Amino acid sequence: MSQTKPLPTTVQRWAEQRTGPVVLARDASHDWHRSRVWELAGEGGARWYVKASPSAKFFARETRAYRHVVPTLGHSRAPQLLDSRAKDLALLLTVAPGAPAPGLGLSSAAWRAVHAQAGMLCARLHEAGELDRGDRAEAEGFLGAAADGAEKYLGRAGDRLTGGEQQLVRDYAAQLRRVGPVPLGYIHGDNQLLH
Structure with missing residues (x-):
């Protein structure tokens, strides 16, 4: 497992301009050296994610995707972009409803349904315009x-x-x-x- 990455203070202050006070910032990065993701918790249980892209190229690509392509997936099927900050390559995202499938102990039939839904969403991306x-x-x-x-x-x-x-x-x-x-x-x- 990689070392915990603290959320930079400047990024937290930027996020709080959109979310209000953050009471907890938890490293939610994947076990990959370039992954930088934090889950933010606000007062009253509200949650968001901040993702710092590994490069300007990835930041531009992801920002464009969240603004113009992700909305074609339909409401609540993917995180929504609340704001982006090029200086820190940071994206402020909503939390999509649901839970990660690997931790749910799904049956084979349920896994087939997960894969079918993922395929449907990928098809929507392919046809996004x-x-x-x-x-x-x-x-x-x-x-x-x-x-x-x-x-x-x-x-x-x-x-x-x-x-x-x-x-x-x-x-x-x-x-x-x-x-x-x-x-x-x-x-x-x-x-x-x-x-």
Whole structure:
């Protein structure tokens, strides 16, 4: 587990301009060195999250997504952006209703329903509308970037893959370079189960 990251005082003061007094700020970061997320509790039990993006690029991408794409998911299906602060790469978000599925002890049928709902929400993201110029340029380069990254991931896999499995990955990477134009849409860049 990573070390607890305290919420910077300047960020808390900024958040309090929108939320009112914060009585508790708890590190809610994922176990990843660049994750910086805090759960804020206000008087009367109100809760919010502050997320500090790892880079200006991610901050711009997430801010744009929360402003223009997330609302297409429908009310209460995702956190809503209350404010953003470029100086600290910080986003102030509402708390989405519900609880993380991994901690609920769900049956196989319930897990299928969770995955079906996640798939439906991802489909809504894909159909959220035309990409702006910057998003379009990034999306058009994605297949090439994925192909270029294959060797990096093969290096990380090391001897866990056989020679045949490594060649299969290289063959698929080569196919990505030849796919040609594909329909473009928004995607969720971190769609995974949380522990």
